[in-house]
Amino acid sequence: xxxxxxxxxxxxxxxxxxxxxxxxxxxxxxxxxxxxxxxxxxxxxxxxxxxxxxxxxxxxxxxxxxxxxxxxxxxxxxxxxxxxxxxxxxxxxxxxxxxxxxxxxxxxxxxxxxxxxxxxxxxxxxxxxxxxxxxxxxxxxxxxxxxxxxxxxxxxxxxxxxxxxxxxxxxxxxxxxxxxxxxxxxxxxxxxxxxxxxxxxxxxxxxxxxxxxxxxxxxxxxxxxxxxxxxxxxxxxxxxxxxxxxxxxxxxxxxxxxxxxxxxxxxxxxxxxxxxxxxxxxxxxxxxxxxxxxxxxxxxxxxxxxxxxxxxxxxxxxxxxxxxxxxxxxxxxxxxxxxxxxxxxxxxxxxxxxxxxxxxxxxxxxxxxxxxxxxxxxxxxxxxxxxxxxxxxxxxx
Numbered sequence: 001x002x003x004x005x006x007x008x009x010x011x012x013x014x015x016x017x018x019x020x021x022x023x024x025x026x027x028x029x030x031x032x033x034x035x036x037x038x039x040x041x042x043x044x045x046x047x048x049x050x051x052x053x054x055x056x057x058x059x060x061x062x063x064x065x066x067x068x069x070x071x072x073x074x075x076x077x078x079x080x081x082x083x084x085x086x087x088x089x090x091x092x093x094x095x096x097x098x099x100x101x102x103x104x105x106x107x108x109x110x111x112x113x114x115x116x117x118x119x120x121x122x123x124x125x126x127x128x129x130x131x132x133x134x135x136x137x138x139x140x141x142x143x144x145x146x147x148x149x150x151x152x153x154x155x156x157x158x159x160x161x162x163x164x165x166x167x168x169x170x171x172x173x174x175x176x177x178x179x180x181x182x183x184x185x186x187x188x189x190x191x192x193x194x195x196x197x198x199x200x201x202x203x204x205x206x207x208x209x210x211x212x213x214x215x216x217x218x219x220x221x222x223x224x225x226x227x228x229x230x231x232x233x234x235x236x237x238x239x240x241x242x243x244x245x246x247x248x249x250x251x252x253x254x255x256x257x258x259x260x261x262x263x264x265x266x267x268x269x270x271x272x273x274x275x276x277x278x279x280x281x282x283x284x285x286x287x288x289x290x291x292x293x294x295x296x297x298x299x300x301x302x303x304x305x306x307x308x309x310x311x312x313x314x315x316x317x318x319x320x321x322x323x324x325x326x327x328x329x330x331x332x333x334x335x336x337x338x339x340x341x342x343x344x345x346x347x348x349x350x351x352x353x354x355x356x357x358x359x360x361x362x363x364x365x366x367x368x369x370x371x372x373x374x375x376x377x378x379x380x381x382x383x384x385x386x387x388x389x390x391x392x393x394x395x396x397x
Contacts, residue, residue, distance in 0.1 A: 008127045011120040012362035016346070020356050027385035028377065030356030032169065034291070034319070035378035036234040038272070039283040045275025049268045056267065060259045062090025062242070063270045069277040070227075070242050078201070079215040080225065080244070087246055089258055090265050090273075093239040094199045094228030095121055100261065101195055101224055101243060102129040104254035110160035112195075113151060117322075117363030117370075119169045122197070132158070137366045140324065143316065144173025148182045155186070161193035162186075164213060167200040170363050170372040171322045172315020174204065180213045187222060194223040200318040202232040202284050205292045208316060220246055231319075232284050233276045238269045291319050291376055298375040301386035309393045310371070319376035322360070325369055342371055353388035 013030070020026050037043075049055075061067065064085075071085040082088075091097040106112070108130035114123065116135035123133050136151045138144045151162075162183060166175040175183075187194050194213055201210040214223040228241040245251045276284075298321055299314045310323040325341055331348045338344035342359035349355040349371075360367030375382060 004130070005128065008124050009120075011124070012343075013120070013358055016350070016356065016358060019347075019350050023350070023354050026350075026354045026356055027381055027388065028356045029373040029375070029381075029385055030358050032231075032320070032374055032376075033236045034231065034234050034287065034376040035381065036287055036290075038234045038238070039276055039280035041275040041279035041283070042233055042235065042272045043275075045278075046268050046272040049271035054267050054271060058264050058267050058270070060264050061255065062088065062265060063267065063274075066090060066270050066274050066277070069274060070244075073277060074225070074244055078198075078210075078212045078225070080212055081215075081220050082244055082246070087244045087251070089243050089245070089254065090270060091241040091243060091258065092262050092265055093230060094197065094226055094241040095125065096239070096261070097226045097228070097241045097243045098122055098125050098195070098197065099128070100254050100257040101226070101245075102126050102131060103257045105129075105193060105195075105224075105250060106131040106160055109158060111156060111158045112160060113154055113162045115146065115163070115165060115168060116365060117170055117360060117367030118163075118165070120362055120364075122163065122165075123364075126163075131160070134159070135364060135366070138168070138171055138173055140171075140312070143313075144168060144171035144322070145175060145179060148179065148186075151183075152186050155190055155192070159190070159192060161195055163195045163197065165197040165199070167203060167210070167315070167317025169200070169318055170320050170358070170360070170367070172318045172320055174208070174316040175211075175213075177211060180211065180216060184213060184216045184219050188218065192222070194219065196223055196225045198225055199228045199231055201227065202288055203291060203319055204288075204317045205295065205314075206316065210317075214244075220244075222247075224250075229273055229276060232287075233273075233280060234287070235269075235272065235276070238266075238272060240265065240269050240273050294375050294377075294379060294382060295319070295321075297379065298373075298382050298386070301383070301389070304386075305390055305394050307393055310389075312370075319374060321373045321375055322367075322370050323373065325371060327369065340368060342368055345371055349389070349392065353385075353392050355385050355388050 230236040360370030
């Protein structure tokens with residue numbers, strides 16, 4: 001029996017979803033989804049695929065045209081020195097990519113160095129592969145980047161890999177080139193794999209550009225970069241992602257997990273990915289520009305609260321506000337100290353303000369004392385949520 005799954009915690013995000021569905025006209029800032037629709041090129045390609053009856057089994061690793069386009073993107077846009085399309089695997093979204101990687105890479109008891117706070121699904125995915133997560137704190141004072149001396153100190157003989165996520169969920173932190181060069185040197189010296197979750201590659205602000213650690217000299221040999229169409233192309237519900245791995249032994253192991261978990265990825269969705277890569281990039285850039293405007297709008301509204309209950313600097317990437325909670329805040333009807341300040345505030349905002357948000361504690365021990373709100377929603381939803389926040393928090397409880 002799968003008793004080991006009993007030790008893997010469920011994400012609090014599921015609990016929050018249940019709470020939100022019971023509300024009328026909620027502000028869904030709890031969901032990591034954008035307030036855009038998929039580019040017309042994606043929808044047209046999917047409609048065409050259905051009309052042409054492209055609904056049958058296809059290659060496990062992905063349809064050839066999509067893999068070719070991904071190969072070209074990795075080489076030309078991400079500057080990864082990939083030599084062959086054979087390295088590319090198409091997956092059922094980014095989370096599936098991480099699942100097949102960790103199940104193909106890890107032996108029981110292998111350790112993976114992970115950020116804390118971190119998207120909780122990734123932690124559970126590693127644990128489901130019988131791996132051990134070793135938390136490496138991110139620091140607000142470092143713009144939500146790790147202390148790399150501290151990270152290196154956590155390496156043991158059991159360490160198998162370092163997991164990176166830049167831009168990062170939930171904090172929006174972005175690793176610098178100097179950070180990546182140091183991590184690359186450590187990984188090379190200690191013979192470690194690097195799993196690079198680059199789901200938010202197209203959501204980087206203030207004129208900066210995304211960088212993949214796999215583009216550094218020699219790093220693609222030991223790095224597995226992971227991508228998704230969900231965030232860039234507003235395709236969260238369609239489930240399409242991909243990865244690339246050069247090492248043939250690891251490639252074959254991951255390929256087996258891919259086959260045994262899905263046989264092949266949905267054909268119509270894959271053709272949608274083709275449409276997005278061929279003709280949708282201009283719309284992706286328009287999304288990024290609008291997301292930066294929504295970020296600025298949301299943080300201006302937080303500043304206007306005036307009470308100091310929530311505070312923080314705008315992120316450099318991704319589309320989340322990871323806001324610090326004033327440690328003196330308490331719910332108006334509190335009769336005792338809350339076990340978790342972040343959960344107490346989230347429950348208060350959901351029940352009293354219909355504002356969806358996620359407690360920092362759900363992302364790890366170092367997330368306690370913060371909450372995450374998604375500012376990628378439509379402007380009217382953001383302004384509505386801000387008005388509700390002002391009613392609840394503008395004057396200290």
